[in-house]
Amino acid sequence: MGCCQCQGIENMFDKKAAKRQLKRYLKKGPSKTTGMLLDAIHKKGVQGLNFLDIGGGIGAIQYDLIKAGASNGTSIEASSAYIDVVKEETLQNGLAERVNFKQGDFTTTATDVDSADIVTLDKVICCYDDMSELVGLSSKLARKIYAVIYPRDVWWTKLALPMMNFYPRLKGSSFRVFIHPTKKVEKIIFGNGLKRNYYATTLFWQVAIFTR
Known part of the structure; x- marks a missing residue:
């Protein structure tokens, strides 16, 4: 991920956005696609497994996997604001000792990251210009399990892409969304x-689970 994109993530995914998203999650639970991903992972079994949640956001996947029996996990998040908000929430619900939080760009720290039974990327691939490295x-x-959610590679998502990137430009952010070829x-x-x-x-997203 380029330095401009990293800075863009800091600008777009600030503390206000993190609190708003956490409030929605606590009220309504995970989004439809995140729920689909988690249901599919549950069917594979998570008891006693550990996880690596890349781009962990407000922690929806982390909370769910631990409650479902995962032993522990690591969350790597590029937004410092999201890390701060999630840490506070995990302290309140008693999960702080079960999740190790790391802030930064995963691709620059990957050599220092341990393998995990379950690796998840929920709407993260679309945030990286260098998809191949990520x-x-x-x-x-x-x-054991590699679970991802990313935009479908179809004409209507490509048509919507300029509109999705209009708001960051309007806000003066360097953050951009990318649609990478599924193949x-x-x-x-x-x-x-x-x-x-x-x-x-779904209309916009594809949800996929890969296993060894």
């Missing part, structure tokens, strides 16, 4: 020894 490094770390994403994942065994879509 997917290549993260999928190598998945011992290229999956080629990298398959090349790291994983096979796809769950796939579902």
Whole structure:
């Protein structure tokens, strides 16, 4: 991820956005696609497994996996504001000792990150201009399950892309959304020894689970 994109993430995903998203999660639970991802992971079994949640956001996946029986996990998040908000929430719900938080760009710290039974990227691939590095490094770390949500590679999502990037430009942020070809994403994942065994879509998103 380029330095401009990192700075853009800091600007777009600030403390106000983090608190708003956490409030929504506490009231309504995970989003539809996150729920789909978690349901698919649950069917594989999570008891006693550990996880690595890249771009962990407000912690929806982390809370769910621990409650479902995962032993512990690591959250790597580029936004310092989101890390601060999630740390505060985990202290309140008693999960602080079960999740290790790291702030920064995963691709620059990947060599210092341990492999995990479950690796998740919920709407993270679309935040990276260098998809190959992100997917290549993260999928190598998945011992059992690699779970991702990213935009569908279809004409209507591509048509919507300029509109999605209009708001960051209007706000003066360097953050941009990217739509990467599904075949290229999956080629990298398959090349790291994983096979796809769950796939579902919504109008905009694709949800996929890969296992070894």
